[in-house]
Amino acid sequence: MADCIAVLGSDYQYNSQLEDDYTQVIDNEALPREETRAFCTSVAMKIVGMPIEPGKVISIDGIGGQGKTYLLEELYSQFESAHSAGSQVARHNFLVDNASSPEEILKELAEVLEALDIPCPSFRCAYYAWYSRAKNEIAAKEVFLADMRTARDSGTGAFLSIFETSSPFIDWLVSLADPFAAIQGFPASSFLTVALRLLESARRGLEQNRRSDEWHRLVYGESERSLRESLPGRLKEDIESWVERTNKRLVFFLDTFEKLGWQNGGWMAGRYGWAKKLTQARGSLWIVAGRQRLAWENVVCLPLHLIEMSHDESETYLIKEGVEDAAMRDEMRRVSSGIPVYLSLCVELFHSDSELVAGSLADALNAEGLIDLYFRNISCDLQDALYAVAFLEYWDASFLLEACSGVVTAGTLDRLPFVSFIRKRESRFEIHEVIAEILRKSRNIGIVKRCLFDNLSHMLVDIEQDRTHSYGSRLAKKRHVLKSLTLLADVGVDGKNEEDYYRVYMTYAECVWANGDIDLAYSLFDSVRKRFDTSDIPSKYYLRAKLKVAAIMTQRWLYSGDRRHHEDAIATTEEVLQSAKEHYPDDRDLIWSIENDLGISWKRFGEFDKAFEHLNPMIGEITRELKDRDVMSVDRARYLNNYGAVCQQFADTLSDLDERRAWYMRAREMYEKSYEGRSLLLGEQSSQALLSLTNEGVAYTRLGDYASATKCFDKALAGYIEGEFATSDAFYLRCRFQHANMLEAKVERLLADGRWEDALAVANGACEEHMAVRADRVDAMSEYALDSRKSADAVERCEQLVDRIKSRGRSLGTADLTTGTQ
Structure with missing residues (x-):
């Protein structure tokens, strides 16, 4: 098909007007499978035989059910056997939805490479450094240990790759009394001997690693953002290093690429950039299948858009699968329309009962009829299981049994891998999305749906109460359930x-x-608003969804610094309040929710009169009711916290000291009640409870009670660390920022008491914390975001404070103050 390997040369060359990385499908570019297979094989052979060049991509696209996965599996098997001497062949498909972050996807790919003895030490080192900065070093060590446990089953290459990463983790592991007890499960065999030798090798290399100071440079010299952005390049370096060392080539198959973030006809921001970088690795070929066509600069020019199988292709396939009767093959082609997933289903039916299929297939008019025929000829328990997993989309055994309790048994679970439209990857399963979409619309599955809905709802409750798993793992599971x-x-x-x-x-x-997916969240809230916009009288659901849309507008303001977002948010919220008062004047909870949002919005603009106008009546009723009976709720705890914030910021504007102190005390009282309620209802380590505790520490700081403030901040910071919150988490950042502010205020007290040495030490600590928070805020948002600018001002203020203390030390002739030593 092609005498040479030509690539696009620049992004979007398929369509110069396109703003996305994917082009529209052009029907006349559709290719039969035999031609596609021959072309891919030809290109792969050329790459294996040619000098090392920048990586290339073959893009295979088509709608669901066209056989992209089947084609990739055929090609993978062919390449694995034909090119084993001159290349290494790898594959990966994305079973999860766009909840996976690019960092975790890259780690998954690194694990695939390591299992093939392609070590990725550069990536591992940067990954653990990023994890230490994004969360904390304790969490990074836990991930390191978990990876060690995984590597024990993946061969020496994976184990060695991890040991070549970061000396501090190796040093820490070797220092344990029984390092293998920490890793858990290593067999007392020859592999243990290999591992011990690796440990000794790592121990001997520690001094060299320390001298190079790579880990310290990464963790303390690079920002979280720069480390995160370096990960694709690091993995690319590891691939290129292996290529240079072995003179082999890498052929990597990636399937279901659209699951990384293609939604509503466009890509979610930041979901695919890593792939463009990684696929440029010298000496590599990437064969990528998905519902959209890639149009990157290194994509081979001929686009491979799959359509249904031709007569000859389906004939070859069916004969290969043992369907010898020509009339039967004709019926199978008719009912499947040549779409591979339905042809496979016909074959499965044929092998289960060929006589039944011969008599019944003619009654199936289309794919839906084929699926109906299939379901009439399987057991009821397998039917229920397939209906249930259509709503799960992907699963492992434990998730399936928990979600489908009362629907799926362990025995049925063992039968799922033998269903033609169920794919198994290691310990995980996935149902073909085309079949799943049809099954979800089936009638007479009310019991299955109700049981599944109730089980998943109970799982949500269990996830909220779970304190044994990390916050990140709980959030991922919660997202899947939802x-x-x-x-x-x-x-x-x-x-x-x-x-x-x-x-x-x-x-x-x-x-x-x-x-952290603000754009997707906005889209979801807005879709809910539209779903419930069904009449002239706005429903409560419509109003609450519209309120959330306004809240996202405010979030965009905080991230971008563009005041217009917040002005639009206030205007939208005012519209919601007017509608609520007109149509639902007796719904106190709805009106309170809107009043709360408006109070906070006006507080952000410094309009305290308007803020209290919305908040005072509501808070008055809540505090009176709390004295009479236990009526605390999650919403009321939120209102109390927010009212405390308004009281505190209003107090900051007052000149009368007694009046200011009274308002600070009122703010502290509101924060305390909010923290108690949130801890009881959501857990002490919930982000909401930790926010209220942080705010209580701020109130104590304003009151000059630094001992009580320190207790609040220490407890809150410990909660964020133990809960494995990301350093980019807005509440965690705020806690660190306010803790540094408390240290600043404490410095003034120490200076007033003449404790200059102590003041300098505390001021240095405040300055370091402010600088760290500023870097993390810039990474998480931008340097123009409001919070980033606040941190920049705080850094400048702290540096001036340190200089002032040192200047005072020079005037007093105190060397310790001049040098900053103790």
Whole structure:
């Protein structure tokens, strides 16, 4: 098909007007499988035989069910056997949705390479350094240990790759009394001997590693953002190093690429940039299959868009699968329309009962009829299991049994891998999305849907109460559960109502927001608003969703510094309040929620009169009711916290000391009540409870009670660390920022008491913390974001404070103050 390997040369050359990385499908570019297979084989052979050149990409695209995965598996098997001497062949498919971060995806790919004895020490070192900066070193060590446990089953290459990463972790592991007890599960065999030799080798290399100071440079010399952005390049370096060392080539198959973040016809920001970088690794070929066509500069010019199998292709496939009767093959082609996933289903039916298929296939008019025929000829327990997993999309055994308790048994679970449209990758499974979409619309599965909905709802409660797993793992599981619940809500569940569905949609959007996907969260909230905009009288669901849309506008203001976002948010919230008072004047909870948002919004603009106008009546009723009976709720705890923030910032504007102190005390009282309520309802390590505790520390700081403030901050910071919150988490950043502010205020007290040496030490600590927070805020948002600018001002202020103390030391002739030593 091609005498030479030509690439696009620049992004978007398929369509110069396109703003995305994917082009529209052009029908006349569709290719038969035989031609596609021959072309891919030809290109691979050329790359294996040619001098080392920058990496190339073959893009295979097509709608669901066209056989992209089947083609990739054929090619993988062919390449693995034909090119084993001159190349290494790897594959990976993305079973999860776009919840996976680019960092974790790159780690998955590194693990695939390491299992093939392609070590990735440069990537590992940068990854653990990034994890230490993004979360903390304790969490990074836990990940390191977990990776060691995984590597024990992946061969010496993977084990050696991890040991070539970062000397501090190796040093820490070797220093343990029984390092292998920490790793857990290493067999007392020859592999143990190999591992011990690696430990000794690592120990001998520690001094050299320390001299190079690579780890210290990464962790303390690089920002979280720069480390994160370096990961694709680091993995690219490891691949190129292996290519140079072995003179082999890497052929890597990536399937279901669209699951990385393609949504509503466009890519979510930041989801694919790493792939463009990684696939440029010299000596590599990447064969990528997905629903959209890649149009990167290193993509081989001929686009491979799959369509249904031709007559000859399907004929060859069916004969190969043992369907000898020509009339039967004709019927299979007719009912499947040549789409591979349905042809495979026909073959499975044929092998289960060929006589039944011969008599019944003619009655199936289309793919839906084929699936109906298939389900009539499998057991009821397998039917229920398949209906259930259509809503899960992907799963492992433990997740499936938990979500489908009462629907799927362990015995049924063992039968799923033998279903033609179920794929298994290591310990995980996935149902083909084309089949799943049809199954979710099936009738007469009310019991399955209701049982699944109830089980998933119970799982949400368990996740919220779980204190044994990390925050990140709980959030990932929660997102998966909620996504499944939204699929159930889309088709309806017996016994559930619009309120149940609304709660699911909103909680899913909140979870996405908590995961940092602001644009996706905005899209989800807005879609909920549109779903419930069904009449002239706005529903409560519509108003609450519109309120969340306004909240996202405010978040965009905080991230970008563009005041117009917040002005739009206030205008939108005012509209919601007017509608709520007009149509639902007796719904106190709805009106309070809107009043709270408006109070906080006006506080941000310094309009305290307007803020208190919205908040005072509500807080007055809440505090009176709390004295009479236990009526605390998550919402009321939030209102109390927010009211405390308004009181505190209002006090900052007052000149009368007694009046200011009274308002600070009122703020502290509100924070304390909020913390107690949130701890009781959400847990002491919930982000909401830790926020209220941080605010209480701020109030104590304003009151000059630094001992009480320190206790609050120490407890809150410990909670963020133990909960493995990312350093980019907004609440965690705020806690660190306010802790540094408290240290600043404490410096003034020490100076007033004449304790200059102590003051300098505390001032240096405050300055270092402010600088770290500023770097993390710039990474998480931008240097123009409001919080980033606040941190920049704090750094400048702290540096001036340190210089002032040192200047005072010089005037007093105190060497310790001049040098900063103790």
